[in-house]
Amino acid sequence: MSDKRPNAEARTSSGGRPRDPLVEEAIIESTRMLLATKGYSSMTIGDIVAEAGVTRPTLYRRWPNKYELVVEALQYGLRKQREAYPPLDLDGLTPREAMVEAVRRLDPRLHNPRAMTLHGNFMAEAEREPGLLAQMREHGNRPRCQELSDVLVELQRRGAVREDVDIDMIVSLSFGSYFADFNRYGREVPPDYAEQVVATLWPLVAGERGPAPA
Incomplete structure (x- = not known):
């Protein structure tokens, strides 16, 4: 609604x-x-x-x-989160750095430490108040995921990401990793978590123009 x-x-x-x-x-x-x-x-x-x-x-x-x-x-909260992100400058980053930054912004807790609890509450209310989870998907999850998708599409266009990569699956794996980590460990996300995710995925997506992983 x-x-x-x-x-x-x-x-x-x-x-x-x-x-x-x-x-x-x-x-x-x-x-x-x-x-x-x-x-x-x-x-x-x-x-x-x-x-x-x-x-x-x-x-x-x-x-x-x-x-x-x-x-x-x-x-209100989701708008404040989006406003806190500066534009992602692809020309000023290496392809891998751009992916790391986009993956970092997937974390719901970025600028809102209680975000995982809010997600859990809205999922628990999915039967009684499905509109709340729909709002979270539309105004929170979709924009976050779209940014990573857009980055990967542009890197694909530049030859830094393989043409046959399933971008939607890469986005889902990256986004879902934050929920998996929270549910497994209940911890604050490690500072280098986005880098860890990309270190795992980059060898699978890097195109001919992509730099070798560090």
């Missing part, structure tokens, strides 16, 4: 006074924290307003229900 409400700056109270975006941010941040610590089903509107230090009417003037608030909180 998409959020069709106008932007915070455009919304006004019944008296015509612009609403405070800091209040909305406090509500959204509280919602995101409670999603990670309590989960969607257990989290209540009462929990959110208590954590944010606002009243129920303040929240309900902005969002009609918990689901709409959670969707916006999810989109």
Whole structure:
């Protein structure tokens, strides 16, 4: 379900006074924290307003229900993550370095340490609230995976990646590796994890113009 409400700056109270975006941010941040610590089903509107230090009417003037608030909180966090990534400069990187950087950006925890918990909560709600997982796929997973796919397609065009490589499978293996590592070890991702992934995959994808692996 998409959020069709106008932007915070455009919304006004019944008296015509612009609403405070800091209040909305406090509500959204509280919602995101409670999603990670309590989960969607257990989290209540009462929990959110208590954590944010606002009243129920303040929240309900902005969002009609918990689901709409959670969707916006999810989109807010994913948008902040995307904004934190500088453009990936393929001309300033070697092909392997470009792949490493694109794989690094696949990690849901990049700029959001609670992201794996959020993924788990939304997967647990897939039967009751399938729209939440659909939002995560559309606004979080798809853009991350698309960036790596675009990088590999461009490297393929330049001859640095073999023409017969199944790019979609490489993307799935790279993205899935973060979830596998988290589920196996429950640890923070090692600083060189993306390099480790690419060190394994690069010999399988490198084309004639690709540098030899280090």
